[in-house]
Amino acid sequence: xxxxxxxxxxxxxxxxxxxxxxxxxxxxxxxxxxxxxxxxxxxxxxxxxxxxxxxxxxxxxxxxxxxxxxxxxxxxxxxxxxxxxxxxxxxxxxxxxxxxxxxxxxxxxxxxxxxxxxxxxxxxxxxxxxxxxxxxxxxxxxxxxxxxxxxxxxxxxxxxxxxxxxxxxxxxxxxxxxxxxxx
Amino acid sequence: xxxxxxxxxxxxxxxxxxxxxxxxxxxxxxxxxxxxxxxxxxxxxxxxxxxxxxxxxxxxxxxxxxxxxxxxxxxxxxxxxxxxxxxxxxxxxxxxxxxxxxxxxxxxxxxxxxxxxxxxxxxxxxxxxxxxxxxxxxxxxxxxxxxxxxxxxxxxxxxxxxxxxxxxxxxxxxxxxxxxxxx
Amino acid sequence: xxxxxxxxxxxxxxxxxxxxxxxxxxxxxxxxxxxxxxxxxxxxxxxxxxxxxxxxxxxxxxxxxxxxxxxxxxxxxxxxxxxxxxxxxxxxxxxxxxxxxxxxxxxxxxxxxxxxxxxxxxxxxxxxxxxxxxxxxxxxxxxxxxxxxxxxxxxxxxxxxxxxxxxxxxxxxxxxxxxxxxx
Numbered sequence: 001x002x003x004x005x006x007x008x009x010x011x012x013x014x015x016x017x018x019x020x021x022x023x024x025x026x027x028x029x030x031x032x033x034x035x036x037x038x039x040x041x042x043x044x045x046x047x048x049x050x051x052x053x054x055x056x057x058x059x060x061x062x063x064x065x066x067x068x069x070x071x072x073x074x075x076x077x078x079x080x081x082x083x084x085x086x087x088x089x090x091x092x093x094x095x096x097x098x099x100x101x102x103x104x105x106x107x108x109x110x111x112x113x114x115x116x117x118x119x120x121x122x123x124x125x126x127x128x129x130x131x132x133x134x135x136x137x138x139x140x141x142x143x144x145x146x147x148x149x150x151x152x153x154x155x156x157x158x159x160x161x162x163x164x165x166x167x168x169x170x171x172x173x174x175x176x177x178x179x180x181x182x183x
Numbered sequence: 184x185x186x187x188x189x190x191x192x193x194x195x196x197x198x199x200x201x202x203x204x205x206x207x208x209x210x211x212x213x214x215x216x217x218x219x220x221x222x223x224x225x226x227x228x229x230x231x232x233x234x235x236x237x238x239x240x241x242x243x244x245x246x247x248x249x250x251x252x253x254x255x256x257x258x259x260x261x262x263x264x265x266x267x268x269x270x271x272x273x274x275x276x277x278x279x280x281x282x283x284x285x286x287x288x289x290x291x292x293x294x295x296x297x298x299x300x301x302x303x304x305x306x307x308x309x310x311x312x313x314x315x316x317x318x319x320x321x322x323x324x325x326x327x328x329x330x331x332x333x334x335x336x337x338x339x340x341x342x343x344x345x346x347x348x349x350x351x352x353x354x355x356x357x358x359x360x361x362x363x364x365x366x
Numbered sequence: 367x368x369x370x371x372x373x374x375x376x377x378x379x380x381x382x383x384x385x386x387x388x389x390x391x392x393x394x395x396x397x398x399x400x401x402x403x404x405x406x407x408x409x410x411x412x413x414x415x416x417x418x419x420x421x422x423x424x425x426x427x428x429x430x431x432x433x434x435x436x437x438x439x440x441x442x443x444x445x446x447x448x449x450x451x452x453x454x455x456x457x458x459x460x461x462x463x464x465x466x467x468x469x470x471x472x473x474x475x476x477x478x479x480x481x482x483x484x485x486x487x488x489x490x491x492x493x494x495x496x497x498x499x500x501x502x503x504x505x506x507x508x509x510x511x512x513x514x515x516x517x518x519x520x521x522x523x524x525x526x527x528x529x530x531x532x533x534x535x536x537x538x539x540x541x542x543x544x545x546x547x548x549x
Contacts, residue, residue, distance in 0.1 A: 071259070101259070102260060104261065131308055144327045179335055179365070
């Protein structure tokens with residue numbers, strides 16, 4: 001092997017395997033699509049509710065969503081996660097955390113929650129935070145960490161409102177793309 | 184080219200482009216300075232308020248900040264973001280999320296929020312969490328993720344209280360340094 | 367040095383110092399074990415309390431934890447951090463943030479908090495989020511960022527309930543393993 005050939009080969013090897021500029025490529029190392037189902041307590045559905053209003057602005061109560069696009073409502077949830085969009089499918093885990101309605105003149109929320117997965121396929125947790133402009137078809141939030149099968153993972157989750165029924169039920173489709181995976 | 188020269192050159196190339204020890208250098212790959220403006224609802228400013236108290240300890244209400252350094256108050260906000268410190272400048276986005284006053288004997292808050300940027304310069308979101316010891320001049324919180332133009336970014340945000348008026352208004356200067364950028 | 371030898375050596379050098387597949391190894395670059403102590407306000411312990419209920423479902427108050435496994439209670443805290451399990455040890459910092467009881471049929475919480483460390487050994491903050499299935503002996507949450515001595519760090523924290531007294535006091539042991547350290 002002559003030197004120039006060796007040099008070119010090695011330069012390619014180094015370039016393709018490291019990130020000299022600190023910038024990294026957008027190619028998912030893992031992908032997961034899941035659904036979760038939120039049934040908000042409204043004073044009448046105690047048996048089925050998976051979420052409850054726990055914070056509200058002055059003058060509002062905690063069984064009826066607040067005026068002005070629910071601005072100021074804080075809800076806590078423990079929602080079933082399913083592999084498809086059927087509320088009655090066997091859950092593969094729970095989505096646990098909170099959402100906060102944070103705008104007066106349109107419907108937006110701030111999300112902080114965790115997927116706690118417990119199935120034959122997946123064991124571990126995935127942690128999310130981000131802004132949810134609900135009226136937009138697909139919204140991106142951050143996957144900021146994970147444990148178990150998702151040890152140290154980071155990525156982006158695209159969420160879509162797959163269905164809703166009045167103020168009581170909504171179903172979200174969550175398309176999780178991990179861009180940072182660890183062994 | 185002789186072998187020793189080639190070896191030295193290649194060693195340098197490898198050393199400078201990867202992180203053999205798992206430790207990484209502190210050099211920002213992107214920097215952004217923005218301001219946001221919070222007007223807290225106090226029972227009289229419904230038209231202008233961009234934030235509201237939605238949680239409070241027993242005995243406190245939600246139009247007056249709580250005693251003992253506001254301990255226990257939870258506020259939800261949707262605040263305009265501007266490029267300079269002028270409240271009347273055209274917003275380039277919204278800061279959305281919550282702050283929680285969490286100490287009884289000094290003024291500190293816990294922050295969870297998102298910058299939703301929507302301007303000719305920037306499209307995307309930046310997600311923050313961290314402790315805010317308000318009486319300290321400059322406080323560092325974590326940038327834990329981003330979307331759009333800030334896809335997968337991480338960094339540190341240094342926040343300073345740029346101005347405030349009583350209990351109703353404050354303006355924060357946010358100096359965001361990204362240390363992890365993705366293409 | 368002959369070419370084949372050089373090639374093999376350089377291939378090893380590149381392979382061991384970069385992550386061609388985007389997958390990274392699980393070896394902690396730093397480890398820290400700390401304890402924190404939470405005294406929840408119950409209407410009688412104002413002088414000692416370090417936490418307070420600030421959100422509750424309809425029908426519940428904020429001095430007594432809610433029925434159904436505290437579902438819907440939001441607590442804000444500023445708890446002392448110690449190096450050992452003694453509540454009276456000199457604190458090395460404060461744990462500040464919130465916990466949210468989010469399940470109706472077992473005891474689980476969602477956590478968002480920060481360790482603010484201020485001692486001769488450590489100066490800086492560590493930011494955590496995650497689900498806490500309290501009845502499980504050891505639970506893993508995400509370390510999503512840090513500042514100061516913990517600049518840009520990420521990792522996993524294993525939390526254990528080290529002690530508790532009724533509804534008023536609990537002590538958590540937090541075993542933090544950082545897998546991403548920065549200089």
